Amino acid sequence: xxxxxxxxxxxxxxxxxxxxxxxxxxxxxxxxxxxxxxxxxxxxxxxxxxxxxxxxxxxxxxxxxxxxxxxxxxxxxxxxxxxxxxxxxxxxxxxxxxxxxxxxxxxxxxxxxxxxxxxxxxxxxxxxxxxxxxxxxxxxxxxxxxxxxxxxxxxxxxxxxxxxxxxxxxxxxxxxxxxxxxxxxxxxxxxxxxxxxxxxxxxxxxxxxxxxxxxxxxxxxxxxxxxxxxxxxxxxxxxxxxxxxxxxxxxxxxxxxxxxxxxxxxxxxxxxxxxxxxxxxxxxxxxxxx
Amino acid sequence: xxxxxxxxxxxxxxxxxxxxxxxxxxxxxxxxxxxxxxxxxxxxxxxxxxxxxxxxxxxxxxxxxxxxxxxxxxxxxxxxxxxxxxxxxxxxxxxxxxxxxxxxxxxxxxxxxxxxxxxxxxxxxxxxxxxxxxxxxxxxxxxxxxxxxxxxxxxxxxxxxxxxxxxxxxxxxxxxxxxxxxxxxxxxxxxxxxxxxxxxxxxxxxxxxxxxxxxxxxxxxxxxxxxxxxxxxxxxxxxxxxxxxxxxxxxxxxxxxxxxxxxxxxxxx
Numbered sequence: 001x002x003x004x005x006x007x008x009x010x011x012x013x014x015x016x017x018x019x020x021x022x023x024x025x026x027x028x029x030x031x032x033x034x035x036x037x038x039x040x041x042x043x044x045x046x047x048x049x050x051x052x053x054x055x056x057x058x059x060x061x062x063x064x065x066x067x068x069x070x071x072x073x074x075x076x077x078x079x080x081x082x083x084x085x086x087x088x089x090x091x092x093x094x095x096x097x098x099x100x101x102x103x104x105x106x107x108x109x110x111x112x113x114x115x116x117x118x119x120x121x122x123x124x125x126x127x128x129x130x131x132x133x134x135x136x137x138x139x140x141x142x143x144x145x146x147x148x149x150x151x152x153x154x155x156x157x158x159x160x161x162x163x164x165x166x167x168x169x170x171x172x173x174x175x176x177x178x179x180x181x182x183x184x185x186x187x188x189x190x191x192x193x194x195x196x197x198x199x200x201x202x203x204x205x206x207x208x209x210x211x212x213x214x215x216x217x218x219x220x221x222x223x224x225x226x227x228x229x230x231x232x233x234x235x236x237x238x239x240x241x242x243x244x245x246x247x248x249x250x251x252x253x254x255x256x257x258x259x260x261x262x263x264x265x266x267x268x269x270x271x272x273x274x275x276x277x278x279x280x281x282x283x284x285x286x287x288x289x290x
Numbered sequence: 291x292x293x294x295x296x297x298x299x300x301x302x303x304x305x306x307x308x309x310x311x312x313x314x315x316x317x318x319x320x321x322x323x324x325x326x327x328x329x330x331x332x333x334x335x336x337x338x339x340x341x342x343x344x345x346x347x348x349x350x351x352x353x354x355x356x357x358x359x360x361x362x363x364x365x366x367x368x369x370x371x372x373x374x375x376x377x378x379x380x381x382x383x384x385x386x387x388x389x390x391x392x393x394x395x396x397x398x399x400x401x402x403x404x405x406x407x408x409x410x411x412x413x414x415x416x417x418x419x420x421x422x423x424x425x426x427x428x429x430x431x432x433x434x435x436x437x438x439x440x441x442x443x444x445x446x447x448x449x450x451x452x453x454x455x456x457x458x459x460x461x462x463x464x465x466x467x468x469x470x471x472x473x474x475x476x477x478x479x480x481x482x483x484x485x486x487x488x489x490x491x492x493x494x495x496x497x498x499x500x501x502x503x504x505x506x507x508x509x510x511x512x513x514x515x516x517x518x519x520x521x522x523x524x525x526x527x528x529x530x531x532x533x534x535x536x537x538x539x540x541x542x543x544x545x546x547x548x549x550x551x552x553x554x555x556x557x558x559x
Contacts, residue, residue: 021374025392031407118491120508125313226400243402
């Protein structure tokens with residue numbers, strides 16, 4: 001489908017088109033490089049200057065207070081990915097297979113708008129839902145179901161609830177893309193052979209959507225590791241993820257070198273997870289896709 | 291049995307949809323509450339928080355800064371994104387896959403990491419937290435989306451049109467300017483709108499790279515939440531949700547969001 005390649009594009013044209021891209025690429029690499037080299041610098045307490053090169057920051061990271069944050073982040077990411085999968089799959093299925101245009105539109109809207117609304121708006125809304133006088137406590141209270149308000153804010157549960165909803169759009173989109181690639185002929189063949197819709201789902205649709213399940217879950221997991229606004233506002237300092245720690249170190253302690261170390265580690269972790277996912281998904285490339 | 295399962299599925303979908311849209315709905319309703327507490331449901335109604343939101347000085351400054359940063363980001367990202375998408379799609383050159391990977395990497399790099407990186411880069415270059423740093427950061431962040439949008443349009447261009455122009459004697463650059471570019475208009479416009487929305491609403495990276503003078507609206511909102519707990523924020527959020535929705539409706543009209551997000555279910559004819 002590529003009609004025009006290489007041969008008759010003049011050199012100057014290639015240059016003109018590529019130079020801006022290269023500039024941006026250089027800027028991006030420069031930012032990451034600065035981060036990288038800062039993670040090896042020594043912090044000078046009480047000053048924004050940095051000292052010599054050292055590996056001390058990485059050693060410092062093994063302290064329990066920091067490891068704890070990594071572990072808690074991994075745990076929250078895990079729960080978020082799991083619940084996202086369980087709740088997002090039906091939505092994705094409906095989005096692709098439903099015959100109702102209104103349902104499809106509703107799902108698409110509900111999914112896409114949050115993606116573009118920005119972290120702060122989305123997270124703030126949860127403060128009202130989860131607060132002592134908020135939606136959940138207010139409704140349960142007025143229905144007489146609970147005696148005193150339930151604590152959602154500043155707990156891992158509250159943060160998870162918000163995180164799941166936060167990344168649901170991504171999960172739904174990835175799953176929907178995978179499901180839409182399944183040739184419906186397989187499902188039709190199965191049901192023409194007498195399989196009930198449930199069997200068709202379990203034995204045909206679900207297995208064929210495995211690449212999407214893996215891709216979606218791992219992507220959400222990696223994404224959630226980088227969450228900032230949600231744990232910052234809803235965690236309120238009690239539930240800290242990596243990003244919050246980095247922010248604290250940078251802006252409360254002015255310890256940017258160590259913040260850089262943590263950021264680099266988180267980045268490496270994220271890339272490792274995504275690379276592992278890529279390898280895992282290679283196995284499925286032999287499955288027929290369109 | 292299957293009816294039962296079908297019913298369960300439908301209920302699950304409905305409940306999940308409610309769960310996903312709940313916060314936005316709650317926020318909008320709270321915005322119209324009268325009391326200065328964040329309570330739900332409000333027991334008295336008023337629109338005064340909307341007035342306060344519009345009048346609050348920090349929010350105004352935030353909007354102005356946001357518009358400055360976003361407009362620069364948008365047009366820079368659109369120009370670079372269009373050229374890059376075209377170049378990557380059509381040209382062959384050494385290092386192409388590396389360039390592609392670098393330009394797409396912001397999709398996997400945490401925003402806070404980008405923020406810290408740009409902050410350190412800026413201080414290393416002795417730049418203060420000026421608009422420039424924020425704009426550079428935003429361009430990097432929104433570029434993948436602009437490129438995706440242009441790719442979609444690019445793939446839909448009938449190559450015969452380009453060949454026809456070339457056979458009539460047009461040089462490749464002329465073909466680009468007079469055939470490709472007009473046909474890419476939906477993709478470019480869609481990309482521009484997405485870049486604008488994403489840049490204006492961006493919070494995490496912006497928090498790191500902006501200061502008191504350059505803070506955008508989301509950052510100003512964050513500061514506000516930490517000090518006050520009244521429905522002003524709810525009013526502001528409601529307005530932002532409305533604006534974002536409007537923008538997305540326009541983008542959808544122009545380009546079809548399904549295609550950009552790759553969930554086109556019309557793969558099978």
